[in-house]
Amino acid sequence: MKTLHFKVGLFAATTLLFGAIFVLYILYARGFFEDTYRLQLAASTADGVAPGVPLVFSGIEIGRVSTLGLNDNGGIVIHAELLARNAKWLKENSTFTLDKPIVGGAKIRIDSPDLKAPALPENSTMLLLTSDVTKEIPILVERVKAILANVEHLTRKDGEVNGTLANLETMTGRMTGEYGMLEGILGSPEKARGVTDSLDKTRALITKLDSLALKMDGMAAKADTWLFAPDGVALQTRDALAQVKLMLADAQSSLKKADALMTNAVAISADVKEGTQDFAALRTEIDDAVRKANALVNEINKKWPFARDPEVKLP
Amino acid sequence: MNFLVASIESLGAKVTGWFTVxxxxxxxxxxxxxxxxxRATWNRATYDVVIKQVYFTAVQILPVFxxxxxVISxxxxxxxxxxxxxxGLTAFASEMTIRVLVLELxxxxxxxxxxxxxxxxxxxEVALMKVNNELDALAHCKVPPMQFEFLPRLIGGVISVITLAGLAGLLALLLSYLSIYGLxxxxxxxxxxxxxKVFNFKILFGLITKCALFGLAVTLIPITAGLETPKKLFMVPVSVLRGMMRVFFAIVAIEVVSLALKYI
Structure with a gap:
């Protein structure tokens, strides 16, 4: 009988103790032992706000809307209550946003960007912003629809994207050929070979023109001795020499042109886009330059018949 | 026509029976x-019986319970x-756990x-006592069964359900905290x-009232069912069957009414 009484007494005491602790804890949780902090929120509409809507800071509920009503100017005033221990999260620069998610009830989100800012005094009135997702959905859907239609148009079977991709594929295919990039841009190995050949020939031509200029130097030296000879060649050849001067100027300009063409040719390989456009012009100019150079050499040959290799080969 | 009359008659008998019960x-x-x-009820002997009832109904089964x-929680x-x-509704999980487990289940x-x-x-027990005329014998010996047999059982039942449900609820709260946040x-x-948010005082009061009503239902209905047993031994199982059915309906009815009061 004694142990029975002891057991029942222990049971009752433990249960009562737990019950009392729980009730005290609930009293603490509901803020029975501390002050209530009040706050007013001004809003343009009370849509979605009702007594009991939670105030949430960083995802944790810290208070609730107690009542709401109209002020003298017809604006909405929402009264919210927080426990004093939670009021420390409210700062003067805090923002209050009404969140109405698609799932779950409405809540007032509090954002305090600077927790070192001065605390919000009690009973102050703050502005309640609204971010209503449900209102934005139709607009969003319209815009997404338009974007999707565009994407669909671009990716249709004979669409631009597909065409571009096909072109790109042929181009990269050509690029893997013998002449690489050049073939890719010009379209076929034959054309690419034409360009490289032209470049080779231009190089040869420049070397020839170089040696020609050296020869001209030598001739000028010989002419000097002739010129100052006592038998008066200078006098006889004065007109002829004036002509040669003109021809030399012409040759110089031709050389300059060839030089510019060379630069252009280098630019072709660098800036292929312009190169393809200039390719025809380049070809004619090279031809022209070579023709002129040939004419010059022939002319000189006529005047100076001791020249050995007068021919400049056309590419 | 006779069939209709008979069925109406049987329905009437049933309704009268329910009302009587x-x-x-x-x-x-x-x-x-x-x-x-x-005041005269609360003497040392009554206390002793109440304590015994609490011991048999609550303390004895505590570990098992x-x-x-x-496990259930x-x-x-x-x-x-x-x-x-x-x-993606974790925010509502803890509230849901408390509401489902601690308040209802x-x-x-x-x-x-x-x-x-x-x-x-x-x-x-009551049905057997009734069949064996023990109740009359007790009353004859100046041991009123109401005071020493029935009232202690009612009180023991109420105390047991409130305390056991409370302890189980606290255990479930602790368990749900540990499951969500860990140690x-x-x-x-x-x-x-x-x-x-969940436990305002209306809810807390409602919970205790509900547990008290459960405690009453699980003791009061079996006692009355036992008391109405005819004095024939073979009627004892029938009495238990009826009593337990009534207990079950009463428990469900209390739960339904409490849910309706809380959420409707």
């Missing part, structure tokens, strides 16, 4: 309440948490537990906030 139950409850308000509550908490995580299961264990025993105090503030 209901009247008997409430009349018995009223008498026991009156008796419990009488708490183990059972632990753990299972349900895990299910709710997993589902909530799958649907655990008190209900406690009442069922005590009804099956003690209610059926009380029903059989750390990190979630204490958030959990406190949720508890404050």
């Amino acid at each position: 209901g009247y008997d139950i409430f009349a018995f409850l009223f008498r026991s309440l009156l008796l419990s308000l009488d 708490l183990g059972y509550a632990l 753990w299972l349900i908490i895990t299910i709710i948490l997993t589902t909530a995580r799958d649907f 655990l008190p209900f299961l406690t009442a069922l537990f005590i009804a099956l264990r003690s209610g059926s025993a009380i029903n059989t 750390s105090m990190a979630g204490f503030d958030a959990f406190t906030q949720i508890l404050a």
Whole structure:
């Protein structure tokens, strides 16, 4: 009988103790032992706000809307209550946003960007912003629809994207050929070979023109001795020499042109886009330059018949 | 035509029967309440019987009951948490756990537990006493059965259901905190906030009232069912059967009414 009484007494005491602790804890949780902090929120509409809507800071509920009503100017005033221990999260620069998610009830989100800012005094009135997702959905859907239609148009079977991709594929295919990039841009190995050949020939031509200029130097030296000879060649050849001067100027300009063409040719390989456009012009100019150079050499040959290799080969 | 009359007659008999049963139950409850308000009732002997009843109904089964509550709570908490995580509704999981387990399921299961264990025993015992004329004998010996047999059982039942449901609820709260936040105090503030939201004083009062009514139902109905047993031994099982059916309906009715009051 004694142990029975002891057991029942222990049971009752433990249960009562737990019950009392729980009730005290609930009293603490509901803020029975501390002050209530009040706050007013001004809003343009009370849509979605009702007594009991939670105030949430960083995802944790810290208070609730107690009542709401109209002020003298017809604006909405929402009264919210927080426990004093939670009021420390409210700062003067805090923002209050009404969140109405698609799932779950409405809540007032509090954002305090600077927790070192001065605390919000009690009973102050703050502005309640609204971010209503449900209102934005139709607009969003319209815009997404338009974007999707565009994407669909671009990716249709004979669409631009597909065409571009096909072109790109042929181009990269050509690029893997013998002449690489050049073939890719010009379209076929034959054309690419034409360009490289032209470049080779231009190089040869420049070397020839170089040696020609050296020869001209030598001739000028010989002419000097002739010129100052006592038998008066200078006098006889004065007109002829004036002509040669003109021809030399012409040759110089031709050389300059060839030089510019060379630069252009280098630019072709660098800036292929312009190169393809200039390719025809380049070809004619090279031809022209070579023709002129040939004419010059022939002319000189006529005047100076001791020249050995007068021919400049056309590419 | 005779068939119709007969069926109406049988329906009328049934309704009258229900009314009689209901009247008997409430009349018995009223008498026991009156008796419990009488100062002369509360002597040393009555206390002893009440303590004995609490011991047999609550203390004796405590380890088994708490183990059972632990397993059920753990299972349900895990299910709710997993589902909530799958649907991205973790924010509502702890509130859901408290509402489902502490407010509804655990008190209900406690009442069922005590009804099956003690209610059926009380029903059989009272029916046997009635059949064997023991109740009359007790009354004859100046040991009024109401004071020494029935009232202590009612009080023991009420105390047992309230305390057991409370302990199981506290255990479930602890378990749900551990399941959500683990062994750390990190979630204490958030959990406190949720508890404050769920347990206002109306809810707390309603919970205790509900448990008290459960406790009454699982003892009062078996006692009255036992008392109305005809004095034939073979009627004892029938009496237990009827009594347990009534207990079951009463428990469900109390639960339904409490839910309706809370959420409608």
